[in-house]
Amino acid sequence: MLDKATRLLLVEDDEDDYILTCDYLEQLSSHTFDIEWISDPKQAVEVLSKNQHDICLLDYRLGASDGLAVLKQAVENGFNGPIIMLTGQSNDAIDLAALDAGAVDYLVKSEMSSSRFARSIRYALARRDVEDERLERLKAEAENRSKDRFLAHLSHELRTPLSSILGYTELLMQSDFNEHANNELGVIYRNGKHLLSLLNDVLDLSKIAADKLELSCSDVNLDSLMADVFTLMRVSALDKGLSLRFESLQPLPLVISIDATRFRQILINIINNAIKFTEQGEIIVRAWTKAVDGREMLFFSIKDSGLGIAPEKQALIFKPFEQIADVESRSVGGAGLGLAICSELLSRMQGGISLDSAIGKGSEFTISLYPGNIEQVQRHVLKLDLAPKIQQKTAPCKVNGRVLVVDDLHDLRILVGHMISSAGAKVDYAEHGKQALDKVNKAQHQGNPYDIIFLDIHMPIMGGKEATIELRRMGFKGAIIALTAVAMKGIHSELSALGFNDVIGKPVDSSLLYQCLTNYSIATKKPVDKLAQPAQVQSCARFLLVEDDADAAQITQLLLESLGVETVVATSYEHTLEILKNDSQFDKVLLDMHLPDGSGLDLARYIKHHYHHLKRVIVSGIQPDPIQIKQLEIDQVLLKPINLALLGQLIEH
Secondary structure (H helix, E strand, O other): OOOOOEEEEEEOOOHHHHHHHHHHHHOOOOOOEEEEEEOOHHHHHHHHHOOOOOEEEEEOEEOOEEHHHHHHHHHHOOOOOOEEEEEOOOOHHHHHHHHHHOOOEEEEHHHOOOHHHHHHHHHHHHHHHHHHHHHHHHHHHHHHHHHHHHHHHHHHHHHHHHHHHHHHHHHHHHOHHHHOOHHHHHHHHHHHHHHHHHHHHHHHHHHHHOOOOOOOOEEEEHHHHHHHHHHHHHHHHHHOOOEEEEEEOOOEEOEEEEOHHHHHHHHHHHHHHHHHOOOOOEEEEEEEEEEEOOEEEEEEEEEEOOOOOOHHHHOHHHOOOOOOHHHHHOOOOOOOOHHHHHHHHHHHOOOEEEEEEOOOOOEEEEEEEOOOOOOOOOEEOOOOOOOOOOOOOOOOOOOOOEEEEEOOOHHHHHHHHHHHHHOOOEEEEEOOHHHHHHHHHHHHHOOOOOOEEEEEOOOOOOOHHHHHHHHHHOOOOOEEEEEEOOOOOOHHHHHHHHOOOEEEEOOOOHHHHHHHHHHHOOOOOOOOOHHHOOOOOOOOOEEEEEOOOHHHHHHHHHHHHHOOOEEEEEOOHHHHHHHHHHOOOOOEEEEEOEEOOEEHHHHHHHHHHHOOOOEEEEEEOOOOOHHHHHHOOOOEEEEOOOOHHHHHHHHHO
8 A cells, every 4th residue: 555645735936946856856756746836925825824744845935936935924824834935045044044943954955966855854744743743742731631620520419319319219218108118219229320330431441541530648547348238239239149258368457457448338339240140059258467569568369159140251341331242131231331440449549350260160269458558456256247227217326516507409408418417417508609608607607607518519500619718718617518519639628728628429328427527527526627728818919710611620729719820721822821911910820731732831922932921830730851840941830739838839939
């Protein structure tokens, strides 16, 4: 297959020079050229503006016209290919003028028979290829950001109605009304939970793909964690008449350092699959430790007596969206994501997963993970409380005080309020942030302030982030708990910087809700987290924030404005130039490193040359190249995530 010809536009008014140039181009063995010849300057501008050529050779003298005018107009009209200026004689002034106007090189026609001509063509095309790759990369990054925003929106839109479905079903199941509809309520609840698990799987996989899934490791009691998993899964096993056994092959560490939530997710997923695909017999979960590459690892095996999996299909089950045929034939629900997520999570836990299975002989999954340094940790043989826990129908805590629940959805407000009032607190409601401010202000003037505010993030009129900043400005000292369906990377630190004390995800987990009531209620008199207090820095400064990510821009703008900094937001390279052209009266410009239409460092270079008075601050998720920072004389570098403390230091600096 022949390589695609390079589309070359030759703008030349001398026919002899056109013929000579074509001869020289044919002698270049590295490329095949599809040459279009134009002699009229106006026509050349029209053709170049269509941006359909890979490279342009442009004569400096075009009759009575000047090739520089064609060059400048073509660049302004959007031609982004390389342009090489040709002239009859060498002239340093013309050379510099051509390069300033956008040409990539300047050649004297007498040099076209030399190697310099070939080298100039090759370099120009290579630069074009590099630029194309950069634009493709920026396009892909922009698409990923769009996908992230879409998934965050999808999460919010789906979790919000699920909160009502699951919450109200739980209330009915725990009430006296469930006597005649217990089975029906159970069906609603189980299917709602199933929808939630599918949503979590899709979001988890997308966060893994975007490298935005973060693990939160802490010391965990292994006995308690395994007992919780056993209690949960034993009910599912008994429903199918199966036996479920947990056992340790040796004494295990009592305390390990892991992300308990993710580890539970892995175990529950694999055990649940074993129960699904086993019609009779038992599921055995065994645990042990073993030294691997000089450090002690924790291992678990989950063995079932099910149908087994054919060897040629075993690799598929660890790939996203793949399901083996007998899964489909037996109508077992799922999106085919669970084991793919388990594999990725275990990889992040410095471990892995393997499978040993044969048709008719069942399957055994073996997982490993690094439990932290357990060399000096006390050990015991695993003991499980075999008595299943009965769900409490009343609140597990008793508190007093006043609580304000703020959510634009009536069902969710009432649901959360019911949970809180069952614990003994007095509950008031608001539909959006502005209404919440009015109620808090009124309560404070009456000398009967709220102790805790549960505040939804996304609401009309005024959202939770804006409301929290205003609440702290008003002097509200109580706890503010965020209710959010969006659980993206960095959300906890961002909300903490805005003034929130804690975060509860949607659907609202009643145990987390009661824990917050216990931690922050008037009965316990828990002080407000110092991290949630806005920095006591006030300023009359004016900043230009260049950030294409809408969420990051909104949060940073809110933080800066809470410190008294007037903030204007630009979303791209071109948007920044447009703003500065009309208004350059800023104290500092905060530049994101990666913009959809250019580099933050390139923009910093442009600002340095054209707006000398502006101080430039690079905002980046990774540490930029210190050599580039020094060369560009960047005033300061801020590493994401941005918080009030960092911005306070920036203002003082």
